Amino acid sequence: MRQTRDVFASQTAVIEVPGLGATALFAVGWIAGWFLLWRARPLPAAPTRRTHVSVIVPARDEEASLPVLLASLGAELRTGDELVVVDDHSTDATAALATAAGARVIAAPALPAGWAGKPHACHVGVQHATNDVLVFVDADVRLAEGTLDALVAAVARHPDEIVSVQPHHRTERTHEQASLLFNVVALMGCGAFTPAGERVATHVAFGPVLACRRVAYERAGGHAHPEVRAAVLEDIALAQRFVRSRLFAGGARGPSFRMYPRDLGQVIEGWTKGIAIGFDATPWWAVLAVAAWVASLAGGVVSSPWFAFASIAQLAVLARRAGAFRWWAVIVYPLWTAVLVVVLARSTWARRRGGDVTWKGRALRPDQSVRTSPATGAGEPSAPAAGEAAGGAAGDEAGGDGTNTRSR
Numbered sequence: 001m002r003q004t005r006d007v008f009a010s011q012t013a014v015i016e017v018p019g020l021g022a023t024a025l026f027a028v029g030w031i032a033g034w035f036l037l038w039r040a041r042p043l044p045a046a047p048t049r050r051t052h053v054s055v056i057v058p059a060r061d062e063e064a065s066l067p068v069l070l071a072s073l074g075a076e077l078r079t080g081d082e083l084v085v086v087d088d089h090s091t092d093a094t095a096a097l098a099t100a101a102g103a104r105v106i107a108a109p110a111l112p113a114g115w116a117g118k119p120h121a122c123h124v125g126v127q128h129a130t131n132d133v134l135v136f137v138d139a140d141v142r143l144a145e146g147t148l149d150a151l152v153a154a155v156a157r158h159p160d161e162i163v164s165v166q167p168h169h170r171t172e173r174t175h176e177q178a179s180l181l182f183n184v185v186a187l188m189g190c191g192a193f194t195p196a197g198e199r200v201a202t203h204v205a206f207g208p209v210l211a212c213r214r215v216a217y218e219r220a221g222g223h224a225h226p227e228v229r230a231a232v233l234e235d236i237a238l239a240q241r242f243v244r245s246r247l248f249a250g251g252a253r254g255p256s257f258r259m260y261p262r263d264l265g266q267v268i269e270g271w272t273k274g275i276a277i278g279f280d281a282t283p284w285w286a287v288l289a290v291a292a293w294v295a296s297l298a299g300g301v302v303s304s305p306w307f308a309f310a311s312i313a314q315l316a317v318l319a320r321r322a323g324a325f326r327w328w329a330v331i332v333y334p335l336w337t338a339v340l341v342v343v344l345a346r347s348t349w350a351r352r353r354g355g356d357v358t359w360k361g362r363a364l365r366p367d368q369s370v371r372t373s374p375a376t377g378a379g380e381p382s383a384p385a386a387g388e389a390a391g392g393a394a395g396d397e398a399g400g401d402g403t404n405t406r407s408r
Contacts, residue, residue, distance in 0.1 A: 018304040029296025032289040036188035040249035040321035046153030052080040054129035058121030060088035062139035070101040072143040086121040119234040123223040136210040151211040164205035167257040168250035169323025175264040177329035183322035189282040192247035207235035276347035
C-alpha cells in the first residue's frame with residue numbers, strides 16, 4: 001500500500017500546478033498572443049465593380065505557381081481590365097504560360113544599379129499599365145471569388161491609402177508546416193488585428209496583394225522611390241510612403257498562397273531574407289507583445305505541462321487564422337519556436353554584418369533600414385544616399401514576392 005502511495009505521489013508531482021510567479025509570466029505572454037491576433041479581419045465583400053483595374057504580376061521562374069493565379073484571375077477580370085505579367089529574367093516557361101493565358105507579358109530590362117528585382121519588375125509593370133486602380137499580385141497567389149471587386153471597393157473608401165491582404169497559407173507538404181509561427185507572427189506584428197481594429201493606424205503592407213489608386217501611388221513615389229527601389233521588403237517601404245495602410249487577412253475563404261513548396265531549405269532562406277527588417281518596421285509595443293508571446297511558448301513548455309497545453313489550445317485557434325496547417329504541426333510547436341528564434345537570429349546577424357542570402361539565383365543582402373514612422377512629404381526621399389547604398393547591396397535579389405519576407 002505504501003509503495004502504491006509513493007507511485008501516486010510521484011505521478012502527481014509530475015503534473016504539479018506551477019507557482020504564482022511562473023503562472024503570471026506565462027499569462028502575460030499568452031494573453032498578448034490573443035490581443036495581437038484578436039480577429040484576422042477579412043477583406044469585406046463588395047458588389048460587382050465598374051472601375052477598371054490593372055493587375056500587375058512580377059514573376060521570376062514561376063512556371064509551377066503562375067497557372068494557379070492565372071486560373072483564379074479568369075473569373076475576376078472584367079472588360080476593360082488589364083493583366084500585365086512582368087517576366088523578371090525567368091529561365092523557365094513563365095512567359096509562355098502567361099502569354100497563353102492572355103496576359104500582356106513584358107520582359108523586364110536588365111536590372112539597373114541600385115534596384116532590387118521585385119521593385120523593378122513592379123515599376124516596369126506600372127509603366128505599361130493604363131488604368132487608375134493598380135493591383136499588385138504575386139505569382140503564387142490564388143485569388144478567391146470577388147477579390148478584385150473587394151479590393152476596388154476598399155481603395156474607393158480609402159483613396160489616399162494602400163490596401164493590402166495577407167493570403168491564407170495553403171500547406172501540403174511536411175516541411176511547409178515550419179512556416180506556422182512565421183505566418184502567425186506576421187499577422188501579429190502588423191498591429192492591425194488587435195481589439196482596436198482599424199483604429200490602429202498601420203504603415204506596413206503584405207507583399208502578395210497590394211492595391212491603390214495610381215495618383216496616390218505616384219504621389220508616394222511608387223517603386224521608383226529611393227527608399228523603395230532597393231528594399232528587400234519593398235511592400236513595407238512602399239506602404240510607409242502612403243498616409244497609412246489598410247490591412248486584411250485572407251482567411252479560409254479569401255485569397256491564399258503556397259509560400260515555400262520546394263523544401264525546408266527554401267523555408268529557411270525565404271524567411272531569413274527579411275524577418276529582421278520586418279521587426280524593425282514593427283511598432284515597439286507590438287515587438288514587446290510578440291516577444292512576450294514567443295517567450296510564453298518557449299518558457300511554458302519547459303516550465304509546466306499545463307502551460308504547454310494552454311499554448312497548444314491557443315495555437316490551434318491562431319494557426320487557423322493564418323493558414324491551413326496540419327493538426328500535428330500545432331502539437332510540435334516547440335520545434336517551430338526553435339526554428340523561429342534561430343532564423344530571426346540568423347536574419348539579424350546577416351543584417352548587422354552585411355551577409356548575403358541567395359534567392360532564385362540572386363544574392364541578397366538584408367541590411368537596409370526601414371523606418372517605423374509614416375512618411376511626411378509624399379514622394380520626397382528622407383535619405384537618398386542611404387537608399388542608393390542599400391540598393392547596391394540588394395540590387396541582385398529576386399522578383400516575385402510572397403509575404404512580408406518572401407520571394408523578393
